[in-house]
Amino acid sequence: MGIQIIKSRNKIDSEPLQEIPSIKPKRNTFGSLLSAIRNGHANPQLVIQYTTFCNATCPQCGMRKNSKINRVVLEKDYIKRVIDHAVSKWNIQFLSFTGGEPFLFIDDIIELISYATSMGVKYVRTGTNGFVFQYNPSRSDDFERKSRVLIEKLSETDLYTLWISLDSSDSQTHEQMRGFDGLVKGIEKAIRIFEEYGMYPAVNLGLNRNIAGNYSKDEIANFDKEKFYERYRNGISKFYQLAIDMGFTMANTCYPMSMEDGSYSYHATSHNDIVSFRPEEKAVLFKALYDSASDYRSKIRIFTPRSSLRSLIDFYKDGKKIEYPCRGGIDYFYLDAQNGHVFPCGYRVDDDFGEIWDVELDELRESKPNCIKCDWE
Secondary structure (H helix, E strand, O other), X not given: OOEEEXXXXXXXXXXXXXXXXXXXXXXXXXXXXHHHHHHOOOOOEEEEEOEOOOOOOOOOOOOOOOOOOOOEEEOHHHHHHHHHHHHHXXXXXXXXXXXXXXXXXXXXHHHHHHHHHXXXXXXXXXXXXXXXXXXXXXXXXXXXXXXXXXHHHHHOOOOOEXXXXXXXXXXXXXXXXXXXOOHHHHHHHHHHHHHHOOOOOEEEEEOOOOEOEOOOOHHHHOOOXXXXXXXXXHHHHHHHHHHHHHOOOEEEEEOOXXXXXXXOOOOOOOOOHHHOOOHHHHHHHHHHHHHHHHHHOXXXXXXXXXXXXXXXXXHHHXXXXXXOOEOEOOOEXXXXXXXXXXXXXXXXXXXXXXXXXXXXXXXXXXXXXOEOOOOOO
């Protein structure tokens, strides 16, 4: 299959050249959703982890640049073969490129986006930690030039969604977590350029304890339900307002991922307290998210289904059964950068389906969803 192993870290440490995210407001998924309802299945979705390289220091992620993990990047030709199979055999319409940090290999990603859409994939998505948008006032002309070059290249593709990560309602806290100075101001400036090209990036929040600024360990040792709720309700609300002020028009939320037994392939998780929440904390956390999202839905498009949040709140508060388990391995699939194999998701390492052409999709789709190992939506 051919996996390219990168032995040098020079590519990570080099100065950013170009990259950027985008949403182009054109296609409507309503028809696809109706078809899925009729057939009892969602259209198969595939997430491709293109690389495990990253240049950020995020404490909530096991792929941060100082983690001792195997650093690889998949070969473009292999990914093109994967796309060919996914289109011809799976009729795939939803495809995501993730990492690591995909924009470290932006030229590859742009080529693969163009290839996928040329093969008929309608909804292609990717994202970035935003490192290419670090802003230095003394080099503003250089920032403008590089941003325009990148954004123009992205605008020439049919990329459907591009997300940019933002970890906190406090700009300084976010930049400390990521290890990049001038990031929030740079993203804000880049969004204005995106708009000129008709592109509208989405902001992506991974729920963590620093959402309202650096947290105190006392929060964990002495859990106070009311104080916890107020802190996270205020933090999430301020996050949405910050996103609006920066120019974002859409927000997505990823739920805390802390895998306690280490049985995962995808390293975008951590044992760090920053993303480790006890059940009683999660019940309050998801209530704070539910209430904040409800308040801001009229101001920014929020891709956080409240029905899922209600289910999670009931599960962690009262132990009620999750009515709709995850469809990973049935409708949703993940291709890992380490070996190019397909899994239900990056957290079910024991369920290795092999290479994509070895996957018996029809057989898998006869099974019923039953996984509730993570807080999915």
